[in-house]
Amino acid sequence: MFKDFHALRKHPVLFLSLIVILFLPIIYSAVFIYSMWDPYGQTQDLPIAIVNNDEGAKIQGKEENLGNRVIDKLKENDDFKWEFIDSKKAKNGIEKGDYFAVIEFPKNFSDDASTMLNPNPKHMEMHVQTNPGYSYSGQSIGDKSIQAVKDNISLSLRELYLKKIFGSIKDMRGQSQELATGLKKMEKAELDLANSSKQVDSGLAKTQAALPPLQNEQFNQLITGSNQITGGLNKLAENTNQITQNIDKSLKQTDNLSFSKENAMTISDPVTTVEHNVTKVENYGQSFAPYVLSLSLYIGAIAFVTIYPVDKRVGESKSAVNWWLNKLGLMVTHGLLQGLFLSLFTQYVIDIEIANRGYFTLTLIVWSIAAVLIVSFLVAAFGNIGKFLAIILLILQLGSSEGTFPIQLTNKFFQTLHTYSPMTYVIKALRESIFDFEGNIPINTAITIIAIIGIVAGCLLYFAYLSRLNLKNIRLNTRDLD
Template sequence: MFKDFHALLKHPILFLSLIVILFLPVIYSAVFIFSMWDPYGQTKDLPIAIVNNDTGAKIQDKEENLGERVIKKLKKNDDFKWEFVNSKDAVKGIEKGQYFAVIEFPKDFSKSASTMLNPHPKQMEMHVKTNPGYSYSGQSIGDKSIQAVRDNISLSLREIYLKKIFGSLKDMRGQSETLSDNLKKMQQADVKLANGSQQVDKGLAQTQAAVPPLQNNPAFSQLILGSNQVTNGLNELASNTDKITKAIDKSLKQTDSLSFDEANAIAISDPVHTVAHNVTEVKNYGQSFAPYVLSLSLYVGAVAFVTIYPVDKRVGDSRSAANWWLNKLGLMLTHGLLQGILLSVFTQYVIDIEIANRGYFTLTLVVWSIAAVLIVSCLVAAFGNIGKFLAIILLILQLGSSEGTFPIQLTNHFFQSIHPFSPMTYVIKALRESIFDFEGSVPINEAIMIIGAIGLAFGLLLYFAYLGRLNIKNIRLNTRDLD
């Protein structure tokens, strides 16, 4: 069983090569994880060009230059590396990759904003240039700067107009209160006039009755009739004034609970505050990407192992497949075990990724490391160099189907269909659950059992691969004897 170990000691170069290969997953993981450790936390170094050609305009009786207003706010913002340049330098910079986005405010930027309450408002235009061909990921991050500037402008405009509208509403309420007070005084005066007019009516009637010549006088009768009409009109005016006053008072009572101060305008201009509650906490991009990189690095290490070590060759005179299988299996298990432990220790204490469940994390890496070695070794033992090619094909299929980067729902139908059959699918799920402490669609213990079952299956198939090789060799020997 230990013939392969003894053979290694007789070949120091091969032995040292296997020692070096043990560190390959570590090197692979370190390079990838450190290179993408926290890109979103470094956006302060991502240059974004700002060009202000805005000439300003009068907005609600006040001179405003929205371009300058935005620039003042951006100078206090360190989310990105804002660079304030002219149009010529901006175009040259975006083409050469000096800037990842260019945001330009045209001459009529503020003028367009001043038309928002006009019968025919003009939509504001903010000119944006990006160069995704130079760096698509950089451009994608740069898009956030564009959205940030757009939100800043929208917020500023809402504040300007809402302050004006709220100020007008506040003035209107004050004027309505004054009108209500004046109408009440007017209604009181109308009542007094109506009462006085009634007294005049009575006096005229008494005079006509007391003076006989006036009783049949048409002119005097017409005077009495006119006086009565004046009295009725004054009574009606007083009644209508009272109705108008009550209607205004009712409207004012409805707005008593409403406030139209500047603070209210600012609150309505940005009414929603998002309170986020995450199920898990991710420190940085490197931590979130680690499950994919770690699982991939161990498979790459397995491919390197079969490239250096001749898993399809017998050591000594192993006449039985079982003997051949046990000799190779011992070395494969040892290599897989050491490779998994080494990567686990390095990830936890050198890369320093925060891991919620270290036991499950290490167990997942060790089980997958052994399984990956057995998978690749089985393919090579069965098919020789063609097996190495098949191992690479299997790797490529797993890259697209294991949901290591984007959600599987965003990939095409082919990769979605093979997703459940990809070993790395369960490795990545188990590593994510051990790092971030949650139970996903496949619980971590089930995922580890699936990985172990895959490794066990290929370990058994490895025996039949060696058995097949021995049978083929025996057939060839028998054929030579017959010749």
């Protein structure tokens, strides 16, 4: 059972090579994880060009330059490396890759902004240039800068208009209060005038009684006119009172409302996001780790079969079981050490925060052994063609294991393969152990599936050796080892 181990003692070059490739997954994982550790946390170093050609305009009765307003806000924003330059420098810079986005405010930027309350308001234009051919990922991150600028434009515009509108409302309320006070004084004066008119009516009536009959008819017309004036004055006082009551009622409805600048600012930017995430991801490297770790162990398995001739036996044994057990012992040992070393390196050198270290280590070890057995079976069964098949299997897993984008964003072919891809379950188990949640496949189930895949590969490896037992040129010799 230990013939392969004893053979390695006699061939130090091969033994040293196997020791070296034990660390291949570590090297692979370290390079990839460190290179993409926190790209979204480094956007403050991503250069974004701002070109302001805005000539300004009168907005709500006041000269404004909205482009300058937005720039003032961006100077307080450290999400990106904002560079405020002219059009010529921006054009050259976007082509050379000096900037990942160019955002330009045209000369009529504020002029269009001044039409928001016109019968035919104009949409403001913001000219944007990107160069995805130079760096698609950089341009994708740069798209967030465009949204940030749009948000600042909207905020600035809302502030301008709401402050003016709220100021007008405050003035109108003050004027309404003054009008109500004036109307109350006018109503009092009208009532006083009506009372005086009544006294005049009474005096006229007494005078009429003392006049000769011939003059009564003319005097009667005078009394009728005076009575009409008195009635009109009373009616005017009633109407004035009704208007005053309506104004008081309207003012009372706004007693608890405030129209200050602070209110305008709050309404212009009313929403504060409070996040309650199911899991917490520190950075992009941590989120990408499950994919890279599972991939690196499979690559380590390919390196193992490339270095060590798993399709040849040591000695004269004619038993397939003996051949299988000798190889199996070395394969399991290599897989166990490879997975264990990668787990320790990830936890204590890369220093990724892991919620369940036990499950994390177990997943890596089980997958490492399973990957070695899968690739070893393919090589033992098909020779060099098996190495090619192992690479094809890797490629299929890259597209179907949901390591980067959600599987729903891939085509139907890879969505169908998703369920049958071993790395699917490795990535799910690693994510659950790192971020401490239970996905659609619980971690115990995922590890069990990986283990079953490894056991099946191990059993198929036995049958591969059994089928090749009596073939020539499958015995290990010095040249195969050194």
